[in-house]
Amino acid sequence: MNKKSSFKAGEKDNITILGRDHVNEFFNYPKNILSRQNAKMDMDCSSIIVGEMAIKSRYDKYIGFLIFSQEMDFFISKEHKQYLRCVHPALKMYSMDIEYGQLQTTELKKFLHAVMFENAVYRVFGKGLSKSPKFLSYLKSLMLIPTNGSKQNIKQIQKLKNEVYEDMVNIVYNEFYRRAKYRPPKRRADMIQLILNNFKSFDIKNKKLIFGVLLMIFIRMVKTNTKYLEYVIIDIAMRRHVYVELAKEQKKLVLEHGNNIDLSVIKKMDILDSVIKESIRLASPSCFSVKRVEKRIFLSNGTEVGPNGYIGFDLNSYNKKPNIFGNNPYDFDHTRHLKSGWKLSRIAPDNLMWGLGMSMCPIHEYATASYKMFLATLIRGYRISSTEKKHPGYNLLERTCEFSVDFLPHNIAF
Numbered sequence: 001m002n003k004k005s006s007f008k009a010g011e012k013d014n015i016t017i018l019g020r021d022h023v024n025e026f027f028n029y030p031k032n033i034l035s036r037q038n039a040k041m042d043m044d045c046s047s048i049i050v051g052e053m054a055i056k057s058r059y060d061k062y063i064g065f066l067i068f069s070q071e072m073d074f075f076i077s078k079e080h081k082q083y084l085r086c087v088h089p090a091l092k093m094y095s096m097d098i099e100y101g102q103l104q105t106t107e108l109k110k111f112l113h114a115v116m117f118e119n120a121v122y123r124v125f126g127k128g129l130s131k132s133p134k135f136l137s138y139l140k141s142l143m144l145i146p147t148n149g150s151k152q153n154i155k156q157i158q159k160l161k162n163e164v165y166e167d168m169v170n171i172v173y174n175e176f177y178r179r180a181k182y183r184p185p186k187r188r189a190d191m192i193q194l195i196l197n198n199f200k201s202f203d204i205k206n207k208k209l210i211f212g213v214l215l216m217i218f219i220r221m222v223k224t225n226t227k228y229l230e231y232v233i234i235d236i237a238m239r240r241h242v243y244v245e246l247a248k249e250q251k252k253l254v255l256e257h258g259n260n261i262d263l264s265v266i267k268k269m270d271i272l273d274s275v276i277k278e279s280i281r282l283a284s285p286s287c288f289s290v291k292r293v294e295k296r297i298f299l300s301n302g303t304e305v306g307p308n309g310y311i312g313f314d315l316n317s318y319n320k321k322p323n324i325f326g327n328n329p330y331d332f333d334h335t336r337h338l339k340s341g342w343k344l345s346r347i348a349p350d351n352l353m354w355g356l357g358m359s360m361c362p363i364h365e366y367a368t369a370s371y372k373m374f375l376a377t378l379i380r381g382y383r384i385s386s387t388e389k390k391h392p393g394y395n396l397l398e399r400t401c402e403f404s405v406d407f408l409p410h411n412i413a414f
Contacts, residue, residue, distance in 0.1 A: 016310065016311050017312050018312070019317060022299070022300065023318060026289075032294055033293070035292045039291050049157055051208060051209070059202065063217065067366050072365070072369065073262055075123065075189045076366075076370070077262050087377060088409075093111070094107040094111040100408075103382075104404055105404065108403065113222065124191045125190060135171050229371065251413060253268060253269070266373060270338060273337070273344045274335060278332060278336055280344075288316075293306065315353075325350065345364060345365050354367075383406075387404065
């Protein structure tokens, strides 16, 4: 059943939301009829600074393929070392020490944003630029501006672009030039080096295009990872039995493989995989993957949508279908996906969070491994719990309520 969303993108008309029975219709129309890229240009004001060329280039998908095919294990191994270094300082910054070293935070989102920001800087732009105060200040200024296309936000980001855009492009390209001198090139776990290693496949002289693609990936990594990991941690903290099972799984892996985590170890984290997938399933949005209608179409129920209208998909409703998720689709069941055997990284009828077809997330394999790496590092380092009596609810809107989570440092091996 179709319905009108109350969400508006700036001055755009309301979005037509396709119900859960229209999944094939929504995902199978070609991009010359339903365009995800054009919708992003209209609705996400960060696209103003990223640029239309970057959004439409599809270089982000190719970078995702290169990570998966060439450097996945190297990227993930480097992330483990980085999380070991930065998680505790960030947690201390946004927590208070209540007793016996136990940390309690009501600013979980800020803690996650700080960690994801640092990791994304390293993975996208590299260690060198992570030490540039000017470049970091530009990125932080950009991340402070909401991405919805209100007139005020558009003015803010246009002002920021006028002030810093050229400088940001030049800083990034100075890093490209600096690295190009190395023969043979140094091995680095970041996307600048990945592009240099495969420079024949990129229009590397087009500075604004390459920078725009990197910036677009950076924004996605910070915002999406922060958003989803917050819900996963709340679900773990609210359910002691879930944390106990996750801790047992990590302890077993530590005894078998030691403290280091690589891709082969991550693939054995079946319970963690199922917990993440279940949490994200319940937190899925009711207006997902909005697309712009490029040509007049008639939907299967007879509804006509004209050019320059917008269509979204009700993923939240779809993720409650009993014929896919069983008789308890509204409940959190951390073993649900262990029973089905379908992993978080697999795009399947029970997992559309990564999109489908041409609109599929270009780095979903890497994102899956990264989620598991961060959470495994957290579980190995802390007992996670909460004294809250009520779950804050599954929605992807900005919450104003405070929710406390406790982290007690421990050694998982004992």
